[in-house]
Amino acid sequence: MLSADFLKLGAEIEMVNNSDADWFHLDVMDGRFVPNISYGMPIIAQMKKLATKTFDVHLMIEEPERYLEDFKKAGADYLTIHYETGYHLHRTLTSIRALGMKAGLAINPHTPVESVADLLPDIDLLLVMSINPGFGGQKFLPLTYNKIRKAKELINATGSNTLIEIDGGVTLDNVADIVAAGADVLVAGNTVFASLNPQDTIKRLKQLGK
Numbered sequence: 001m002l003s004a005d006f007l008k009l010g011a012e013i014e015m016v017n018n019s020d021a022d023w024f025h026l027d028v029m030d031g032r033f034v035p036n037i038s039y040g041m042p043i044i045a046q047m048k049k050l051a052t053k054t055f056d057v058h059l060m061i062e063e064p065e066r067y068l069e070d071f072k073k074a075g076a077d078y079l080t081i082h083y084e085t086g087y088h089l090h091r092t093l094t095s096i097r098a099l100g101m102k103a104g105l106a107i108n109p110h111t112p113v114e115s116v117a118d119l120l121p122d123i124d125l126l127l128v129m130s131i132n133p134g135f136g137g138q139k140f141l142p143l144t145y146n147k148i149r150k151a152k153e154l155i156n157a158t159g160s161n162t163l164i165e166i167d168g169g170v171t172l173d174n175v176a177d178i179v180a181a182g183a184d185v186l187v188a189g190n191t192v193f194a195s196l197n198p199q200d201t202i203k204r205l206k207q208l209g210k
């Protein structure tokens with residue numbers, strides 16, 4: 001939703017409600033963990049009133065453990081924190097689940113997938129950043145393909161049901177390759193909202209990713 005037109009947010013949410021998309025992906029940025037600042041709890045809570053699909057909230061913020069309850073109240077179904085932000089990730093992930101949300105863990109392009117291997121049983125979602133986080137509209141980093149394949153191997157080896165999510169630079173041209181590498185959930189912002197017919201673009205992304 002970072003790529004949505006915020007002056008027409010209601011219409012943009014209805015567009016997603018009536019599309020083939022499965023989830024809403026919400027990027028929260030604090031201007032510290034990433035250079036940019038986006039939006040926070042009040043906007044997400046407003047959006048939740050109109051939205052009819054799962055809320056996948058991606059926290060690109062320092063000290064995410066301070067805000068877990070606030071994001072639960074705002075309507076997060078999945079709450080994802082970054083590996084690079086924490087000394088006590090296991091505790092934070094456990095708290096997210098204890099609050100009744102699905103726990104997600106995100107890794108930046110420089111973080112090896114192996115770093116999170118021990119945590120896979122404690123997370124529902126592994127978000128592999130395919131760009132450096134902070135802005136929409138960036139190009140997909142090719143190193144991501146190997147990370148997806150490695151993540152899939154680790155998940156299969158542990159027998160966990162963790163989903164692999166890819167965030168950044170997903171387009172009609174690479175969606176099939178990303179899914180073939182093993183990704184389960186794809187985030188598409190700019191590709192959808194900058195297109196002439198967003199609902200048709202979502203439909204095509206889903207078809208190409210089958």
Ligand code: ZN
Nearest residue numbers: 026027058167
């Ligand atoms: Zn995101």
